[in-house]
Amino acid sequence: MKSLLDIRRDLHRIPELGFQEVKTNAYLLERILELPQDRLTIIPWKTGIVVKVEGLQGNKTIGWRTDIDGLPIPEATGLAFKSEHEGQMHACGHDVHMTIAIGLLRNFVENPINDHIVIIFQPAEEGPGGAFPMREWLKSEHPELIPDQIFAFHIAPEYPVGTVATRPGLLFANTSELFIDLIGTEGHAAYPHQSRDMSIAAATLLLQLQTIVSRTLNPMEPAVVTIGKMTSGTVQNIISGKARLEGTFRAMDAETMTIIKEKIESLCRATEIAFDCEIQLDFGFTYYQVKNDETLATEFLAFAEQDSSTNGILCGAAMTGEDFGFFLEEIPGVLFWAGVDSPYGLHHAKLNPNEAIIDYLIPFVASYFREIDSK
Numbered sequence: 001m002k003s004l005l006d007i008r009r010d011l012h013r014i015p016e017l018g019f020q021e022v023k024t025n026a027y028l029l030e031r032i033l034e035l036p037q038d039r040l041t042i043i044p045w046k047t048g049i050v051v052k053v054e055g056l057q058g059n060k061t062i063g064w065r066t067d068i069d070g071l072p073i074p075e076a077t078g079l080a081f082k083s084e085h086e087g088q089m090h091a092c093g094h095d096v097h098m099t100i101a102i103g104l105l106r107n108f109v110e111n112p113i114n115d116h117i118v119i120i121f122q123p124a125e126e127g128p129g130g131a132f133p134m135r136e137w138l139k140s141e142h143p144e145l146i147p148d149q150i151f152a153f154h155i156a157p158e159y160p161v162g163t164v165a166t167r168p169g170l171l172f173a174n175t176s177e178l179f180i181d182l183i184g185t186e187g188h189a190a191y192p193h194q195s196r197d198m199s200i201a202a203a204t205l206l207l208q209l210q211t212i213v214s215r216t217l218n219p220m221e222p223a224v225v226t227i228g229k230m231t232s233g234t235v236q237n238i239i240s241g242k243a244r245l246e247g248t249f250r251a252m253d254a255e256t257m258t259i260i261k262e263k264i265e266s267l268c269r270a271t272e273i274a275f276d277c278e279i280q281l282d283f284g285f286t287y288y289q290v291k292n293d294e295t296l297a298t299e300f301l302a303f304a305e306q307d308s309s310t311n312g313i314l315c316g317a318a319m320t321g322e323d324f325g326f327f328l329e330e331i332p333g334v335l336f337w338a339g340v341d342s343p344y345g346l347h348h349a350k351l352n353p354n355e356a357i358i359d360y361l362i363p364f365v366a367s368y369f370r371e372i373d374s375k
């Protein structure tokens, strides 16, 4: 069998975008099929996979979810095992997440516990979101695979290996994508009066969007509006007839999300009038907040505290989004951060997680599951 380090590096080489994880799916399936099969049930779903390890008694089912998709980021790590897929990278650590899931699967196949274990390899976390449709599919087609409790982790570049961090209750924000197309009239650079310049319209709208948090929202309600991509025009001496803003907005509560959405709509309408243009607005995909179960998260942190190789931290909430929130909406569970000690953050082209997390986190989670086994 391949070493977990090799598995992480193999997966790092083949990042694929949401719902295109064909090679990843085949690779994972190969790793799963090389295990002793007598306790396993393997059910594919789109590019994802659900694997159940039959427990000795099966009193309850403990779930573990990993995301499997990469990002549209050209890798700049210079690693020997860097991405072989042009313009795509595992820049959010899902290669590490998958490796830990395979390691846990091996652990529970070799040494089953009383409870069933269900491992969910979920596509498209970065977008368009695999958790919601996967949850709905499980409910309608395989309710027997729905865990009673569910857990997942996300790599945390800012912590050293051996640190886990989470909090009872709200951990991550509600999120929505944001795509704005501005359509005006292209024209000669020397004749602005005969064109409708979408670079100026987009730049003005971009700045106005930044006033939503500072001037529309209650300062006591945390929120963020980020435009990550702005494109406009064709060449240097043509006035741009088309521009596009792409971003995301996030808030800790649903009501604030609605206020932001309405304000974006009114700023777009105002821009249409001010710049005599047409705007097409698309809110893309929305993710439900990540809300940890209060009791399970408290117990998880208590377990971390007594583990001599672990530093358990009660962390603050973050504006990160995670569609694992859709699982937690209906199943009690916990999402936690685990340190990978990288100077470069999530979604950075040079993100290089410390692989020591693999040998640390698998026994930690396995012993936690053995602790809550049959409880």
Ligand SMILES: CC(=O)N[C@@H](CCC[C@H](N)C(=O)O)C(=O)O
Pocket: 092, 125, 126, 127, 154, 175, 176, 177, 247, 248, 249, 285, 287, 319, 320, 321, 322, 346
């Ligand atoms: C952990 C992480 O980085 N998650 C992503 C989730 C993306 C959600 C969606 N595509 C959006 O941009 O709103 C994040 O950006 O937080």
